[in-house]
Structures are given as C-alpha cells and as structure tokens.
Amino acid sequence: MNSRQVAFVTGAGRGIGRGIALALAREGFIVVGNGRTFNPEDTNKGLFEVKKKIEQVGGTFLPLKGDISLSEDRQYLLDTI
Numbered sequence: 078m079n080s081r082q083v084a085f086v087t088g089a090g091r092g093i094g095r096g097i098a099l100a101l102a103r104e105g106f107i108v109v110g111n112g113r114t115f116n117p118e119d120t121n122k123g124l125f126e127v128k129k130k131i132e133q134v135g136g137t138f139l140p141l142k143g144d145i146s147l148s149e150d151r152q153y154l155l156d157t158i
Contacts (some may be wrong), residue, residue, distance in 0.1 A: 082106050089112060090140075091112075105134075109141060110139070
C-alpha cells in the first residue's frame with residue numbers, strides 16, 4: 078500500500094495551477110492534474126510539460142483531460158482519481 082497523499086490540482090498545466098502542482102510534487106504528493114487542453118505530444122507546455130518536470134525529480138503526475146465546469150467531466154475526474 079502506498080502511504081503518499083494524492084493531490085488534485087485543477088488547471089495544472091499553466092499559471093497558478095502549474096505552480097501548485099510542482100510545489101506539491103516537491104513535498105512528496107502524488108499529483109493528479111487536469112486541464113481542458115490535453116496534448117501528450119507537447120512536452121514544452123501544458124500538462125505534459127508539468128508531468129515531465131515532476132517525473133524528472135522522481136515524482137508522480139497523472140494528467141487528465143477535463144473541464145470542471147461540466148458535470149460529466151467532474152464525475153469522470155473524481156471517478157478516475
């Protein structure tokens with residue numbers, strides 16, 4: 078069993094959400110981050126840049142596509158987490 082805490086960060090691919098995701102990963106959290114833009118091929122910005130940065134320092138990041146303003150996306154995000 079993994080005793081590390083999981084943090085869910087909305088808008089983790091940019092701005093304040095990005096900063097929070099990186100800070101939580103440095104503190105040892107498993108980070109799940111979502112964004113409306115989801116491009117696995119772009120590791121220079123967005124969720125997959127954050128994933129790359131976190132994994133480079135030994136952290137764990139799960140990127141998820143979803144818009145928290147949509148009820149079906151909220152349910153998907155919660156079910157997946």
